[in-house]
Amino acid sequence: MNDDTLTGELRSLGATLQVPAPDPDATAASVLERIADEPAPATAQRRPLMRHAGARVAAAALALLVALALTPPVRATVAEWFGFGGVVVRPGPAESSAPAPPEADTDLTLRTARELVGFDPVVPEGLGAPDGAQVSDDRRLLTLTWNDGDATVRLDEFDGPLAPRFMKTAVIEESAQFVDIAGAQALWFAKPHALVLLDENGQPRDASARTAGPTLVWQVDGVTLRLEGLDRRQAVAVAEKSVTGTG
Amino acid sequence: MRRYAAQAHRTAVLVGAGADADDVVQLAFVKAYRNMDSFRDGAPFRPWLLRIVMNEAKNAARASTRRRLATERSAVADPSGFSIDPTADPASETLSKERRAELLDAVRKLPEPQQRVVLCRYFLDLDEQETARVLGWRRGTVKSRLHRALRRLHSWLDEPSAQDEPSPTREVDHE
Numbered sequence: 233m234n235d236d237t238l239t240g241e242l243r244s245l246g247a248t249l250q251v252p253a254p255d256p257d258a259t260a261a262s263v264l265e266r267i268a269d270e271p272a273p274a275t276a277q278r279r280p281l282m283r284h285a286g287a288r289v290a291a292a293a294l295a296l297l298v299a300l301a302l303t304p305p306v307r308a309t310v311a312e313w314f315g316f317g318g319v320v321v322r323p324g325p326a327e328s329s330a331p332a333p334p335e336a337d338t339d340l341t342l343r344t345a346r347e348l349v350g351f352d353p354v355v356p357e358g359l360g361a362p363d364g365a366q367v368s369d370d371r372r373l374l375t376l377t378w379n380d381g382d383a384t385v386r387l388d389e390f391d392g393p394l395a396p397r398f399m400k401t402a403v404i405e406e407s408a409q410f411v412d413i414a415g416a417q418a419l420w421f422a423k424p425h426a427l428v429l430l431d432e433n434g435q436p437r438d439a440s441a442r443t444a445g446p447t448l449v450w451q452v453d454g455v456t457l458r459l460e461g462l463d464r465r466q467a468v469a470v471a472e473k474s475v476t477g478t479g
Numbered sequence: 480m481r482r483y484a485a486q487a488h489r490t491a492v493l494v495g496a497g498a499d500a501d502d503v504v505q506l507a508f509v510k511a512y513r514n515m516d517s518f519r520d521g522a523p524f525r526p527w528l529l530r531i532v533m534n535e536a537k538n539a540a541r542a543s544t545r546r547r548l549a550t551e552r553s554a555v556a557d558p559s560g561f562s563i564d565p566t567a568d569p570a571s572e573t574l575s576k577e578r579r580a581e582l583l584d585a586v587r588k589l590p591e592p593q594q595r596v597v598l599c600r601y602f603l604d605l606d607e608q609e610t611a612r613v614l615g616w617r618r619g620t621v622k623s624r625l626h627r628a629l630r631r632l633h634s635w636l637d638e639p640s641a642q643d644e645p646s647p648t649r650e651v652d653h654e
Contacts, residue, residue, distance in 0.1 A: 238629060238636070239601065244574045245582050246602035251492045253485040254501055262501075263508045410514050416615050417514070417530070453616045454592065475617070 326407045326423035330445040333386035333460045336364030336377040349374045351391035354452045356459075356474040359385065378461075385461035391454060397430040398458065400444070411448070411468060414475045418450035420464055450475070483525065484508075486603070487532045490613075493598050494533060495540035503539050507532040526605065526612035533595075533613055585635050593628035596621055 345365035346353050353374050355362070362376040378385040388398075400408070400421060407423040421444070429440035447460040448467035452474050459467050487507060491500040511531050586597055599610040611618045 235629060235633075238633060241574060241578070241582060242586075242597065242601040243604075245579055245586075246604070248574075248579065249493070249602060251489040253488045254504075259484050259501070259505060259508075262505050263512075266505060266509050267512065415527075415612060451615050453620050454614075 326425055327443045328424065330424035330443040332384040333377070333444065334442070335379060335384055335386070336362070336366035336375045338364045340365045340367070342376070345374055345376075349389075351389075351455055352453070353389055354455055354457060354474055356387070356457075356470045358470050358473055359387075362387075383461055385459070387460075388458040389455055391456065399428050399430050399436060400425050400447075411464075413450050413468060413471045416450065416475050418448055418468070418471055420467070421447045421449070422464065483528055486525070487528065490529050490532045490603060491536040491539075493602055494536035494595070496536040497540070499539040499542075500536070503535045504532060507535045510535070523609070523612075526609040529603075529605075529609075529613045530615060534615075581636065582632075585632050588635070589628055589631060592624055593631065596625045597628050597632075600625060 342353075342355070342362060342365050345367050348367040348371050350371060353376075355376070359378050363379050364375075364377040366375040366377075367373070368375075372390055374389045376387045376389075407425065408419055408421045411418045411420045424443055424445055425447075427442055427444040427447075428436040428438070430436055444460055446463065446467075447458055448462075448464070448471055449456065449458050450471045451457065457471070457474070459470065462470065484504065487504045488500060491503040491507075496503045507528070511528050514531075586594060589597065595614055596610060599605045599613055600607070603613075605613060607618060607621055610616075611621045614621065616624075
């Protein structure tokens with residue numbers, strides 16, 4: 233069997249898969265409700281879905297609402313539900329300042345670190361070879377650091393559903409903003425913020441809590457990257473190169 | 480929004496959101512609305528939106544995977560979300576019911592990244608560039624993972640007993 237036959241068969245199979253779509257008006261109504269809802273208490277859990285059976289929203293009304301600008305606090309509330317590649321954001325105040333991020337072990341080589349983690353590490357161009365590399369005990373978190381004597385840059389990488397997750401305290405649209413990186417989405421935490429690792433049950437591991445400086449979070453090939461220690465312009469430049477695979 | 484709702488829902492179901500598919504789609508639309516200003520003018524809207532749907536669906540699928548029995552494989556293309564309509568594809572008369580089941584079964588056994596690229600390219604009809612955007616991968620990665628997926632499907636379909644061998648938990652891309 234050659235490739236063409238198989239791909240043709242896969243397309244045929246795809247064409248036969250029927251997914252019944254829900255009533256678009258009902259979807260529109262639910263979406264509007266979510267957008268218009270009052271701010272929820274600050275938790276990382278999703279709110280229960282509120283459905284009004286039989287609710288109808290005219291397409292024109294929907295278009296009008298979409299055209300209106302929402303006030304930042306409401307937008308922030310809506311966004312608080314979303315983790316981003318394993319980084320959960322919960323609303324809260326910024327910190328006043330942050331120390332330099334902890335450095336990684338300087339004795340572990342990048343090659344050894346690569347062998348230990350279960351995913352393809354991303355080493356962004358533009359930073360040179362890392363000065364330190366570290367892998368967590370469960371081998372799910374890779375940390376690379378660079379220290380030129382003046383400042384420390386720290387890059388955490390993780391992948392997969394069982395990878396450790398970070399929880400950051402910030403307010404989307406205020407201290408944290410979505411940024412476009414060569415067509416992909418990234419999250420820039422502009423201010424110092426509380427950072428803590430979450431265990432498998434989503435509970436904070438208090439021992440890991442610290443204050444992080446401005447950080448950029450994005451993904452390359454499914455691996456989530458957390459870059460701390462550069463300003464926004466520099467961080468975005470590094471991220472852009474890693475996403476486009478050039479530079 | 481209505482134009483995209485059906486495809487968003489399809490994406491969510493095929494990625495394995497299951498009963499949460501409606502929720503996933505709504506959350507994705509809200510997020511898309513909120514992030515409109517980060518969306519570059521002139522860039523295609525559909526892949527941008529589907530990427531958000533894909534991420535939300537992945538989260539939902541992972542949450543439900545944790546609840547499943549350990550013996551079951553990933554939620555992708557979980558048959559509980561959709562039905563098969565043989566009349567939908569005019570060329571499908573060449574594809575027997577058994578062959579369809581065999582193919583679907585093999586796809587469900589692929590490692591997650593490979594399942595996703597097959598899903599995008601053949602079940603959602605996205606082209607390579609759109610697939611790269613929706614999955615958030617580089618184009619080279621889309622090509623190589625799709626290639627690997629097809630190789631693997633070939634070998635399984637030529638030798639059905641090979642499907643039961645455990646596959647590596649993670650593949651390394653030598654690019």
